[in-house]
Amino acid sequence: MTQTRFDKLNASLRTSDLDAVILNPGPTLKYLSGLSFHLMERPVVLFAAKDQTPALVLPELELQKVASLPYALQVFAYGENPSGWGEVFRKAVQALGLDGKRIGVEPRALRLLEFQYVKASAPEAEFPDASDVLAGLRLRKDAAEVEAMRRAVQIAQSALEAVIPQIKIGMTEKELAAELVMQLLRHGSEPEMPFSPIVSAGPNSANPHASPSDRKLQAGDLLVVDWGAAYDGYISDLTRTFAVGEVDAEYQKIHKIVQEASAAGRAAAKPGVPCADVDKAAREVIERAGYGKYFTHRTGHGIGMEGHEDPYMRGDNMQILEPGMAFTVEPGIYLPGRNGVRIEDNVVITATGADVLSDMPREIRVVG
Amino acid sequence: MTQTRFDKLNASLRTSDLDAVILNPGPTLKYLSGLSFHLMERPVVLFAAKDQTPALVLPELELQKVASLPYALQVFAYGENPSGWGEVFRKAVQALGLDGKRIGVEPRALRLLEFQYVKASAPEAEFPDASDVLAGLRLRKDAAEVEAMRRAVQIAQSALEAVIPQIKIGMTEKELAAELVMQLLRHGSEPEMPFSPIVSAGPNSANPHASPSDRKLQAGDLLVVDWGAAYDGYISDLTRTFAVGEVDAEYQKIHKIVQEASAAGRAAAKPGVPCADVDKAAREVIERAGYGKYFTHRTGHGIGMEGHEDPYMRGDNMQILEPGMAFTVEPGIYLPGRNGVRIEDNVVITATGADVLSDMPREIRVVG
Numbered sequence: 001m002t003q004t005r006f007d008k009l010n011a012s013l014r015t016s017d018l019d020a021v022i023l024n025p026g027p028t029l030k031y032l033s034g035l036s037f038h039l040m041e042r043p044v045v046l047f048a049a050k051d052q053t054p055a056l057v058l059p060e061l062e063l064q065k066v067a068s069l070p071y072a073l074q075v076f077a078y079g080e081n082p083s084g085w086g087e088v089f090r091k092a093v094q095a096l097g098l099d100g101k102r103i104g105v106e107p108r109a110l111r112l113l114e115f116q117y118v119k120a121s122a123p124e125a126e127f128p129d130a131s132d133v134l135a136g137l138r139l140r141k142d143a144a145e146v147e148a149m150r151r152a153v154q155i156a157q158s159a160l161e162a163v164i165p166q167i168k169i170g171m172t173e174k175e176l177a178a179e180l181v182m183q184l185l186r187h188g189s190e191p192e193m194p195f196s197p198i199v200s201a202g203p204n205s206a207n208p209h210a211s212p213s214d215r216k217l218q219a220g221d222l223l224v225v226d227w228g229a230a231y232d233g234y235i236s237d238l239t240r241t242f243a244v245g246e247v248d249a250e251y252q253k254i255h256k257i258v259q260e261a262s263a264a265g266r267a268a269a270k271p272g273v274p275c276a277d278v279d280k281a282a283r284e285v286i287e288r289a290g291y292g293k294y295f296t297h298r299t300g301h302g303i304g305m306e307g308h309e310d311p312y313m314r315g316d317n318m319q320i321l322e323p324g325m326a327f328t329v330e331p332g333i334y335l336p337g338r339n340g341v342r343i344e345d346n347v348v349i350t351a352t353g354a355d356v357l358s359d360m361p362r363e364i365r366v367v368g
Numbered sequence: 369m370t371q372t373r374f375d376k377l378n379a380s381l382r383t384s385d386l387d388a389v390i391l392n393p394g395p396t397l398k399y400l401s402g403l404s405f406h407l408m409e410r411p412v413v414l415f416a417a418k419d420q421t422p423a424l425v426l427p428e429l430e431l432q433k434v435a436s437l438p439y440a441l442q443v444f445a446y447g448e449n450p451s452g453w454g455e456v457f458r459k460a461v462q463a464l465g466l467d468g469k470r471i472g473v474e475p476r477a478l479r480l481l482e483f484q485y486v487k488a489s490a491p492e493a494e495f496p497d498a499s500d501v502l503a504g505l506r507l508r509k510d511a512a513e514v515e516a517m518r519r520a521v522q523i524a525q526s527a528l529e530a531v532i533p534q535i536k537i538g539m540t541e542k543e544l545a546a547e548l549v550m551q552l553l554r555h556g557s558e559p560e561m562p563f564s565p566i567v568s569a570g571p572n573s574a575n576p577h578a579s580p581s582d583r584k585l586q587a588g589d590l591l592v593v594d595w596g597a598a599y600d601g602y603i604s605d606l607t608r609t610f611a612v613g614e615v616d617a618e619y620q621k622i623h624k625i626v627q628e629a630s631a632a633g634r635a636a637a638k639p640g641v642p643c644a645d646v647d648k649a650a651r652e653v654i655e656r657a658g659y660g661k662y663f664t665h666r667t668g669h670g671i672g673m674e675g676h677e678d679p680y681m682r683g684d685n686m687q688i689l690e691p692g693m694a695f696t697v698e699p700g701i702y703l704p705g706r707n708g709v710r711i712e713d714n715v716v717i718t719a720t721g722a723d724v725l726s727d728m729p730r731e732i733r734v735v736g
Contacts, residue, residue: 041677060664080665111475112476112480181559185549196559297429
């Protein structure tokens with residue numbers, strides 16, 4: 001957003017084996033520059049080279065976005081005809097002297113389109129994976145970032161509370177999802193939301209990544225709502241599971257187990273312990289209850305400007321938790337072809353433990 | 369969606385110099401397979417090799433999505449630990465015998481993440497650009513696709529009509545954008561919308577790609593609303609420009625010029641003429657009026673499952689329009705630091721001319 005963040009990146013580059021990084025539009029580029037672009041058929045790349053003014057290649061029709069920035073930027077703009085784009089990339093690479101250098105990339109964010117233009121302009125360069133260096137910039141949230149995340153959680157919670165009285169048997173998952181999106185906006189979420197809510201009931205709730213369907217809510221369904229809001233560029237990502245009318249005793253039982261797993265995972269979250277411990281604490285509760293093989297995903301993922309970022313709460317991740325790290329705790333049990341439960345909260349590691357940003361009741365609530 | 373579409377791709381591969389294509393989740397993958405994935409840190413790739421059953425690499429926790437498909441698919445699923453992902457890619461590449469072959473890619477959609485996994489498994493393969501082959505599959509819309517687009521236009525238009533009476537001086541661009549998104553959902557848009565509406569007024573309206581800001585609407589502003597809806601996987605993308613109270617005579621004048629340019633562009637759209645003619649027809653009106661240098665972008669882009677796709681209405685694009693091709697006609701005039709106008713419609717080429725899907729009044733309307 002300011003020179004400070006580019007300075008932070010420069011300090012990271014100085015202690016790394018990288019000469020530069022290239023970034024597609026997305027959270028990291030926005031974190032550094034404050035700039036957002038809708039990524040479509042026109043290439044956009046930010047070049048940040050060690051001890052140099054950063055450079056941006058972009059279409060001329062986006063030039064107004066960079067007209068009055070609070071930091072220095074070298075701008076390389078191209079016109080509408082794609083045949084001229086390569087030349088603009090060559091100028092940017094030349095201005096920064098990047099050929100033959102080590103240019104770090106983010107494989108999960110960088111498109112082949114931009115990569116190929118840069119590679120053609122710097123045929124002797126190497127392109128090592130810079131994901132860790134870049135993720136490191138955003139890994140420990142400062143107080144302002146945590147407050148934005150807290151607000152994003154509050155918006156999400158109050159939006160779902162407004163929707164709950166409207167949930168009725170016979171309503172489709174899609175209708176419920178649309179109502180929830182409306183309430184998220186009414187309660188102050190930014191229009192560009194982190195993800196479309198998952199609203200899945202009955203057999204669909206057994207699919208952790210279901211999309212809302214035209215299936216109608218039925219008595220006896222479990223109803224999983226996985227939703228979030230965006231505030232000032234930061235997001236929330238929560239899940240609660242409801243009972244539509246009266247549900248099977250086993251479904252009530254697995255809900256209770258997941259609630260206990262959630263409590264165990266949150267309790268394990270503190271500075272100095274590895275991410276693996278959070279996963280293990282939650283997973284052990286579910287395994288002890290005999291449902292281990294139905295908890296098919298890791299216990300959580302980092303959260304901030306993105307829905308999924310470092311650190312990941314996986315049983316094999318020995319990364320040590322530090323104050324400012326923010327992530328989800330989201331154990332679940334999914335009985336294939338039947339019903340599923342997930343409970344998801346957002347936590348931030350503090351100096352002594354963890355601040356759980358979400359406080360909506362986790363007990364099973366009956367709706368419909 | 370069905371075997372038919374994979375057969376269509378196979379027919380294209382047979383007449384191309386490609387042995388296969390690889391696809392990231394997105395419109396092309398959805399067009400072929402009916403499958404959607406939220407693309408995050410886990411790689412997902414569809415392999416379609418000539419005369420073979422298509423193959424999909426995906427995380428185990430997405431397996432339910434492919435449990436009952438109406439076509440044959442080879443599934444290669446991986447677990448939560450990234451160290452095992454490379455092996456799963458190797459198995460998929462081996463099953464299809466792709467090393468040393470010509471594997472087409474879509475540079476504007478494919479991430480480096482998936483590309484690197486495939487390349488590591490097929491070190492002797494070549495990766496030519498398959499954008500044209502893949503765009504060709506979706507280029508001519510069938511009747512069902514046109515009807516979905518028509519419905520997406522109708523939803524967008526009725527949503528904006530519902531918002532217009534609520535527009536007031538003092539309202540922020542962001543508030544107006546949030547209200548519009550709510551109305552889009554109420555009028556039946558799918559929750560996963562094509563893009564966040566652009567709502568830009570006063571000096572912001574002179575930036576064709578502005579994001580809604582906290583700036584309040586003021587008397588004398590031009591107000592550009594660029595919005596769309598999604599229906600059954602197809603989208604609309606429209607723009608209308610309003611006057612907030614009484615506006616400067618020059619702003620009324622440029623609005624009228626853009627309206628005439630829009631009419632000229634739509635009139636030029638017919639089968640057998642190059643895309644360039646649509647651009648030229650609209651651009652000439654603006655140039656003749658002396659505002660040519662303030663029309664800073666091409667006249668339109670293709671539309672369908674994506675906001676921007678082939679064919680592009682650019683002055684240098686000699687691609688011939690054919691029945692079923694769908695695109696925007698969206699001339700504009702942007703006076704830097706002052707105000708801007710854009711009018712955007714969605715048209716589909718027919719056997720004899722063009723079907724203009726959008727019919728909301730294009731005259732300047734006073735709001736506020």
